[in-house]
Amino acid sequence: MNRPSFSNAPLLALALFLLFPLAGPAQAAGSVLAVYNSGRAQVTESRVVTLPEGAAAVVFTDIPSTLDPSSIRATAPDMTVEDVQYAYRPITAANLLNAYIGKELSVILPDPADANARILRKAKLLANADRPIFAMGKEVYVGSYEALLLPEMPKGFDAEPTLTLTTRSSVAGRKNVALSYLMDGLGWRADYNLTVGQAGETCDLDAWATVTNNSDHAFPGADLRLVAGDVQRAAAPKMLARGNAVMAEAMVMDTAPAPAMAAEESFSQYHVYDPGRYVSIPASGSKQVGLFSAANIPVRTELSSLFRSGPNQRAGKINQSVESALILTNTAANNLGKPMPAGVVRVYMPMASGTKLLAGEARIGHAAEGEEVRLVIGRSFDVNVERTQTSFKRIGKNAAEISWRITVRNGSAESRDIKLRESLAGQWTILNADTPYVPTDAGTIEFDLKNVAPSAGTEGKAVNYTVRFEYS
Template sequence: MNHLKLLVVFLIIPLVASLFPTPSPAAGVKGASLTIYNSGRALVNETRSVTLPKGPASVVFKNIPATLDPTSVRASAEGMAVSGIEYGYVPITRKTLLDRYVGRELSVILPDPADADARILRKATLLSNDGGPVFLVGDEVYLGDALAYLLPELPDDVQQEPTLTLRTENVAEAKRAIRLGYLMGGLTWKADYALTLDESGTSGAMDAWATIANTSGCAFVGARLKLVAGDVQRQPVRNLRMAAPKAMMAEAAMGDAAPRQESFSQFHLYTVPGSVDLSAGSTRQVSLFAAPKVTVRRELSSRYGAGVHQLSRSVKQGVDVGLHFTNTAGQGLGNPMPGGLMRVFMPASDGSLLLAGESNLAHTGVGGEVKLSLGRAFDVRVERTQTEFVRLGKRSVKMGWRIGVINGRSGPQPLKLTDAYSGQWEVVAADHKYTRPDAGSLAFDLQVPPTPDGKPVYVNYTVQVTY
C-alpha cells in the first residue's frame, strides 16, 4: 500500500512543477542609448516602431526591464498624444501565486499522519498566506508544512515578463516611431585601476578600466553607451525589483578605442565608441585611459590619538604602507579618475608580478592628491611608552612620550609618526625635528636605519595640553 501511495506522489510532482515555471527575463532591448551612473541606476532611451490606428489606442510593449522605475517613463511620437502609462509585472513566484488563492480551494500534498513514509493528497482552503500558508483541511486548521501545492489554474494577472502599456490618441492611422525614455536599476559601473610599479617602487604604468555590471535580468543588444562619473543626487525608489545577479564573466574590452571624456554639469561623462552588447548577468570592461609612466612615492606611517589619559603600560602601533601621487600631467597623469578600486603590482626577484596591495580610490579630479593604504608593514614596528603625566590644572596636563621604532629590513625606511591632539597644545621639548601639518597634529618625518640588534630608535618629546 505504501508503494502505491509513493507512486502517486511521483506522478503528481511533475504536474506541480509545471505550475511554477521560473520567471524568464526580458528577451532583450535592441539599439537603446544607455547612460549608466555610478549609483546603480541607468537612463534608457530607445525607439520602437508601431502602427497605430486613428483615435484612441492601447500599445503594449514587451521586452521591458523588470527593474524599470514606472514613475520615470516618458513616451512621445509625432502625431500621437499619450493619455496614460501603465507598467505591469506580477512575477510568477510561490508567494504571488498563493496570495491569489487566499479564500479559494486547492490541493495539497501532506505527510500521512498514519504512516511516516507515505503522503496523502487533500483538498484544502487557503485561509492566509501572511508569513506562510494556513489551510482549512476539512474542519481542522493546518499550520504545518506541505510538500507541494496543486493549483487548478494559473491566475490571470501573473506574468512571466513585465509589460508597458501606453494609452494613446492618434491624429491618423500611421506607422509611428515611439520614443521611450525611463530610469532603471540593475546597471552600474565603477572604475578599476592596475598600477604596475618598477623595481624602485617610485614609478610605474597605470591602466584604468570601466567595469560595467548588468544585474537587471534584461539584455541590451547593440546599445550606445555613456558613463557618468560622480555622485549624482538621487532618491530611493520603493518596490524597484532588483533581479538576482547570475555568475559573472568579464568580457574583453572593445578594441583599442578609448571613450571620449567630457565635463557634464559638475560630473564627467564618458562616451564609449561604437555599440555594446550587455547580456543579462554579465560584466564588461572598457578601457578608460592608460598612463605609461606615473611617478609615485611610498611612505610608511603610524598615527596615534594621544588624548589626555595616563597610561601604565606601553602601546603597540600599527604601521601603514602607503602610496601617494598627484593627479597631474607632470606626474604622468592629468585625467579625471572616477572612484573605484586600485590594485598595485610589483615585481619579485624573478621578475614575476605580485599583488602588493589594493585600496579604494575616491573620485579624484585633475590636480587632486591620491593617498592609498596598501596594508600593514611586516618589518617596521612602533611601540610607545608614556614617560610623564603631570596634571597642571583642572583642564591642563603635561605628558612625556618615548616612541621606539624597530626596522627589521636591510636598508633605511622612511616613516611618518603622527600624534593627534585636541584643544590647545604645544611641544615643550623634543629630540627630533617635528612639524604641525594642521591644528590637531604633530608629525615626525624619520629616516629609520636598520636595527639588526633589535634595539629601537627612539623619539622623545614632551607636550602640554589644555582642553
C-alpha cells in the same frame, strides 16, 4: 478633457499594436544607454509601430522588469500619449499563494502517525505574510509542509513585463517612437591596474569600466555612456522600492592589454565617458570597457603610523601598525591629469627578477584632476612601531601631562622613511619633544623620520615628547 471615443470605431482600432525593433544595421536598433555609478541607467530607444488615425493601444513587450514606470516618456510625430500603463506580476511562489488567499487548496503534510509518511489535506489559505497559515476545519495550522497543490493557474500573471501606451494619432502610418525610461540593476565602477616600475619611482596606469547588469535584460549593440559622479536620487515610495543589486566582483589580471581610450567630457557636476563604439551588455553578468591608460607617472612609497592619544593613563607597551601607501598626483605634468572615477586600484610591484606580483588593493573615491591619490595597499612587514607611556601626571581637575617614548625598528636591509602621526584629543600643548614635528591640522602633529637605519641588533630610532591636555 478630450477622451478617445470607441463607440463607432472599428474593432481594428481597438487592437493592440505590437512594437518591434527598428530594422536595418544592428547599431540602429541599439539603445542609447547612460549608466550611472549608483546602479541606475537611462535608456533611450527607437522603435517602429504602425498606428491608425485616432486612438490605439500600443504595447511594448521587450522591456526590463526593473524599469521605473514613473520615468517613462514616449514621443513620435503626429502622436500624443494619453496614458501609460506598466504591468508585471511575475509567476512566483509568493504571488501564486497570494492569489489563493481565502481559497481552498491541497496541502501535503507530514503524517503525525508516521515520520516517513505524508498525508494530503484540503485547507483554506488564511494568510501569506511571513509564511502560509491554513484553516483545516475548525483548526488553524501554522507549521511545515512539503508541497502545495493549486487547483488551477490563477489569472493575471505575466510571463514578461508589458508597457501599454494609449495613443492618439492625427495621421495614420508607420512611426518611429522614441521611448525613454530609467531602470535599476545596471551600474558600473572603475577598475584600475597600477604597475610600478623596477626602480619604484614611476608607474603605469590602466583604467577600465566594469559594467554589471543584474536586470536580466540584454542590450545588444548599445550606444554606451558611463556617467561618473554621485547623482542625487529621491527616496522611492515603499511600493516602488526595489532590492539592492548585488555587484559582481571582476578580477583584472596584470596581463590584461591596455584599454582603448574613451572620450571624456564634463556634464553638469559629473563626467561622462564615451567608448566611441557600440557595446553589447549581457542580460546577466559584467562587461569591461576601456577608459584610459597613462605611463611613466611619478609615484612614491610612504610608510606611516597613526596613534590617537588622549588624557588617559596607559600601562605596558603598545604596538602600532605601519601602513604602506603609494602616492601619486593626478596632473598632466605627471602624465596623468584625468578625472578618475571611484573604484578599486590593484597595485603590482616588481621582484628583483622583474616578475610583477600583486602588492595590494585600494578603493578610491572620485579623484578630480589636480588631486593627490593615496593608495593604502597594506601593512609593512619589516618596519614596526612600539610606544610606552613614560610618565602620567594629573594637573588639578582639568589637565594632565603625559610623556611618550615611541620606538621605530627597521627590520629590512635598507634605510626607510616613516611618518609618525599623533592625533591629539581636546585642547593640547606640546611641552617638549626631542625630534622636530609639524602640526598638520588642529588635532594632529607629525614626526617625519628620514633614513631610519636597519635596526637588527639595535634599539631602533626613538622619539620622546610630552603633551599637556586640558579638558572640562
